[in-house]
Amino acid sequence: MTPVADFSITSQTRSWLVRIPEIFEGLSKEILGPFGAESCTRLGHEYYLIKAAKPQAIHQSEVAKFVRWNLPMHHTWPCNPQKMEGFIEKAAQTLLKKFGDSQPQGLFIGQLNPTSPDKYYKSLASNLRGRALQVFPKMVAGNVEEQDPTASTLYCLVGKEGLFTGLQSPRLCNGLFPGGSKYIDQDSPDTISRAGAKIAEALHYLLLHRPPMPAGSHWMELGACPGGMTSELLAREQRVTAIDRAPLDKRLNGRAGLKFIHADVATFTPQDGTVYDALLSDLNGPPFESLDHVIRLSRSLRPRGLIVFTLKVPRIETVEEPCDLFCKIVKTATAAGLRLFAQTHLTYNRHEFTLFFEKGGR
Structure with a gap:
């Protein structure tokens, strides 16, 4: 299977998920302004769901450097997964129905609030990816570092606000992981400095x-x-x-x-x-x-x-x-x-x- 080329810039979606690091939270309005953000909803930790009148600016504007990661929204499912019976199966089948023909090179699922001490959504993201991979056609990229940076990946972010999904290349997302962060263990006794x-x-x-x-x-x-x-x-x-x-x-x-x-x-x-x-x-x-x-x-x-x-x-x-x-x-x-x-x-x-x-x- 040949991964499909990235199409997010030419797609008609105006709904985007952008991640602004917490240290820049006070500048969020200045950062989102050049994207033509007509509406903005705060999601999870550091995420903003926006309607962007100028989506290309998310990649090309001089303020794009303040955005750690971004994803066009091709499917959103506002819900409370923790209170929904059979959420994993329903979500996996929905992803297959909506994105199965797109032939993404990989499917990766992360948390909207990865720093939360509550492990429920970490487990949910892992279990949902496992089930989705069972029902999807075979993926080219089994782990994040096997991805072609220029081919489309199906990324999902999940949290108490629901499931937020889009197709885009890792390079345009500005990160290989969903959310863009690679966890680095700093608790090892061999760690010399941060x-x-x-x-x-x-x-x-x-x-x-x-x-x-x-x-x-x-x-x-x-x-x-x-x-x-x-x-x-x-x-x-x-x-x-x-x-x-x-x-x-x-x-x-x-x-x-x-x-x-x-x-x-x-x-x-x-x-x-x-x-x-x-x-x-x-x-x-x-x-x-x-x-x-x-x-x-x-x-x-x-x-x-x-x-x-x-x-x-x-x-x-x-x-x-x-x-x-x-x-x-x-x-x-x-x-x-x-x-x-x-x-x-x-x-x-x-x-x-x-x-x-x-x-x-x-």
Whole structure:
């Protein structure tokens, strides 16, 4: 079976589910305004069901970066699943009737409130997907990372408000999972810092746009202390040259593939002939100062080398200021030969965005 191409932009639906991170909740009206939101209903945790007069703006507007995930609504079923007898069977048969002929590449179901301590809807989502897969034609993608980023997937979100379903490619949704978040375990005794979750999620997010970095790829990491991101890269069989004025966590001592340089990033110069596959910057400090370091050191990247850059926004009180900063940062990077190919607000970001550049790429 060949997955159908994505059709959400050309479809006639004006009803969309968008996810705005909780940290931007106070800006929701400013974010939704450019989409031509004629009506808005809050659903679950961080979700907004809107009637959009300008649905293309959800992907193309400068405020789209504030939306973690989006989905056109091709079927909504307002109800209380917990009080409905036979909900799973009824929902599975309804999905088959409405979407069976669409041949989605996969079917994935999540919760409208994934952080709720109530496990009922987590279990319901899992059981509904299991039953739906039994009645649907065979799927190409059995798990989220097997998806073709450009082919349509059937996504469903379920909660006490009902079932909300749509077809769209993972790339246009801006995430492989329903809702766009990949859970990263931060309770392990081996966890060095929460920054590790950011690069783990960033590498997962990159699957929407390019193949994973091969084992043995060489990363230059700027401002690596205490080593949360370093640890995650090493766990994925990457090689890391980590640079920082402060020492790394002692648990990283002797780790294979790691070279630590105890130095200020501003004074670091790679050895002649050293070529890196990727550059990672999660530096604190003024954004343009961080970008200057990235631009200078990107000269040691191979052609089409990857840059993962955290854009720290000092304080987000309006959408205009971060959008203006974003445009200036991208313009400066572009002039230096770095092409922006993706940007997002990761689940583990705060007042910051993660930008993905490619050196000298088209």
